[in-house]
Amino acid sequence: MRSWADFEFDPEPHRERLLPLVERLQRDRPSTDREWRRILKDHLRPDGGFYSKAEINSAARAWKLPFAAITKPTRTRSGVAPVTLFTQPYACPGQCIYCPNDVRAPKAYLADEPGVQRARSVGFDPYAQTWNRLLALFRLGHPVSKVEIVILGGTWSNYPEAYQVAFVRGCLRALNDFDGSKNPGPIHGAQIEELPFEITDESYNVRLARQGTEAIPLDWPGLHSEIQRQSESSSKLVGLCIETRPDRAGTEEMDRWRRMGITKVQIGVQNLSDEVIRQNRRVHTAEQVRQTLDSLRLAGFKIQAHWMTNLLGADPELDRREYVRFVNEEHPDEIKLYPCQRIPGTELERRFRRGAWAPYSEDDQRSLLADLLAATPETVRLSRVVRDIPKHWVTEGGVDTNLREGAEEDNRRRGAPLRDLRSREIGAEDEPTMPFRCEERRLDGRSTVERFLSVVDGRDRVLGICRLSLPKCPPPFEELAQCAMIRELHVYGPAVNVGQAGRVQHRGLGEQLISRAVELAKEAGFLKLAVIAAVGTRSYYERFGFVECGRYWIRAVC
Numbered sequence: 001m002r003s004w005a006d007f008e009f010d011p012e013p014h015r016e017r018l019l020p021l022v023e024r025l026q027r028d029r030p031s032t033d034r035e036w037r038r039i040l041k042d043h044l045r046p047d048g049g050f051y052s053k054a055e056i057n058s059a060a061r062a063w064k065l066p067f068a069a070i071t072k073p074t075r076t077r078s079g080v081a082p083v084t085l086f087t088q089p090y091a092c093p094g095q096c097i098y099c100p101n102d103v104r105a106p107k108a109y110l111a112d113e114p115g116v117q118r119a120r121s122v123g124f125d126p127y128a129q130t131w132n133r134l135l136a137l138f139r140l141g142h143p144v145s146k147v148e149i150v151i152l153g154g155t156w157s158n159y160p161e162a163y164q165v166a167f168v169r170g171c172l173r174a175l176n177d178f179d180g181s182k183n184p185g186p187i188h189g190a191q192i193e194e195l196p197f198e199i200t201d202e203s204y205n206v207r208l209a210r211q212g213t214e215a216i217p218l219d220w221p222g223l224h225s226e227i228q229r230q231s232e233s234s235s236k237l238v239g240l241c242i243e244t245r246p247d248r249a250g251t252e253e254m255d256r257w258r259r260m261g262i263t264k265v266q267i268g269v270q271n272l273s274d275e276v277i278r279q280n281r282r283v284h285t286a287e288q289v290r291q292t293l294d295s296l297r298l299a300g301f302k303i304q305a306h307w308m309t310n311l312l313g314a315d316p317e318l319d320r321r322e323y324v325r326f327v328n329e330e331h332p333d334e335i336k337l338y339p340c341q342r343i344p345g346t347e348l349e350r351r352f353r354r355g356a357w358a359p360y361s362e363d364d365q366r367s368l369l370a371d372l373l374a375a376t377p378e379t380v381r382l383s384r385v386v387r388d389i390p391k392h393w394v395t396e397g398g399v400d401t402n403l404r405e406g407a408e409e410d411n412r413r414r415g416a417p418l419r420d421l422r423s424r425e426i427g428a429e430d431e432p433t434m435p436f437r438c439e440e441r442r443l444d445g446r447s448t449v450e451r452f453l454s455v456v457d458g459r460d461r462v463l464g465i466c467r468l469s470l471p472k473c474p475p476p477f478e479e480l481a482q483c484a485m486i487r488e489l490h491v492y493g494p495a496v497n498v499g500q501a502g503r504v505q506h507r508g509l510g511e512q513l514i515s516r517a518v519e520l521a522k523e524a525g526f527l528k529l530a531v532i533a534a535v536g537t538r539s540y541y542e543r544f545g546f547v548e549c550g551r552y553w554i555r556a557v558c
């Protein structure tokens with residue numbers, strides 16, 4: 001078991017090496033990984049290794065130097081501190097032929113991926129995972145007053161309701177208990193038992209069934225009391241995301257998710273060719289995916305789609321065609337884009353051995369990715385490109401983790417720099433340039449008209465966005481009748497604590513975007529405007545006249 005003492009670091013014996021390092025970091029203000037590493041290389045530990053950022057910040061704190069100045073900025077550059085957690089191993093109704101079968105990890109993941117390792121070290125306990133990530137961010141000097149929690153692992157809707165409720169309750173309780181500046185507290189959790197694991201032909205679900213699961217009591221009142229405590233907490237939950245399959249996102253699930261405070265759904269789309277879906281045993285249809293995306297949008301959820309290239313039955317041309325159709329017809333908000341990789345123990349591995357599937361060549365992968373990046377519209381955030389699977393799992397035919405950089409470089413060379421949202425967000429160290437302007441785009445979908453509003457600075461960098469949905473179909477919940485819906489309101493730039501004014505955050509951009517959303521909703525004939533408020537943002541929306549109404553926060557627009 002890890003103890004609080006594991007996180008303590010006494011900088012005094014290192015003063016001679018660390019003080020010049022801290023002073024240099026404060027002077028040079030490195031803003032990229034490469035710059036950081038160059039400086040760290042000049043100030044090595046006595047054993048020849050690098051000092052960790054937590055150690056550097058510990059020293060800065062101990063010697064009363066302004067440690068915030070030496071924080072590595074990228075983690076909180078989108079304005080919130082991200083906390084990624086993993087659920088315990090559990091069965092998934094999918095039979096996808098490429099999906100790993102590592103029963104030490106939740107379905108779709110591998111036990112030695114860094115995030116899963118952290119989760120395993122505390123028995124997948126949500127409280128301990130949340131606390132430890134907050135502490136790690138805090139120790140690196142990141143503000144943790146606005147936190148987005150991303151819960152990863154298999155198919156969330158397939159976990160028993162009691163487990164879902166207990167998991168979210170644990171996350172919220174840790175957020176509410178955490179106040180890094182005053183109360184470091186103990187590290188919870190226990191070392192997980194190592195499960196015997198070898199690669200066999202037996203499926204994940206069959207092997208998992210032998211482990212059994214503990215019965216957890218259903219505790220909605222416990223969850224509601226943590227939601228209430230958020231109003232007083234110094235660490236606010238500004239977004240809560242889960243991942244699921246397209247055939248596990250019906251009205252019943254969406255109702256439960258809203259009652260838990262979930263605001264964003266990662267959904268496995270992968271490809272919209274029915275033949276490719278069939279060959280990869282996704283066990284749903286393309287039409288089911290489209291209907292699910294429509295329902296999620298009508299219910300106000302932000303949608304992050306997972307998309308894979310190089311699946312069984314695909315080729316680079318099909319991948320290009322289907323991706324372009326998907327982004328232009330289905331209008332996802334965010335995408336995680338992964339080339340399919342061959343993992344031992346999967347059905348795809350067996351197909352590879354029989355010659356039925358092969359990874360694309362490096363050149364094909366790079367040119368395909370360059371085209372997909374270039375085809376991604378300005379309204380879509382490419383959150384991740386290429387999954388960083390530990391190298392020993394994909395020794396043959398693996399994907400170069402620098403593929404994105406290579407593809408971006410190719411696009412720059414051909415005069416087509418990326419326009420997706422992540423490429424244009426203002427950076428943590430950037431000063432916005434006047435004049436600011438508001439850009440508006442209209443996207444026509446089957447279930448909604450989407451209005452995408454963005455505030456852009458004089459150098460074409462995005463400072464903030466609002467996704468406003470104007471429904472064309474009846475809403476899934478009665479309180480949404482006559483409502484337009486703000487699905488996302490986001491001001492970018494480095495995170496700052498609530499109450500402080502940052503370069504971009506807390507400058508009134510959010511208020512301007514809401515005002516414009518009210519005008520647009522009114523022009524379109526809606527009587528009310530709803531927002532899918534995360535549990536920590538409710539008091540913010542109250543300031544603009546929104547009141548709690550069922551699962552949403554709603555105000556009149558006249």
Ligand code: SF4
Nearest residue numbers: 092094096099108154
């Ligand atoms: S739905 Fe996701 S987690 Fe389930 S088998 Fe398919 S890829 Fe794996």
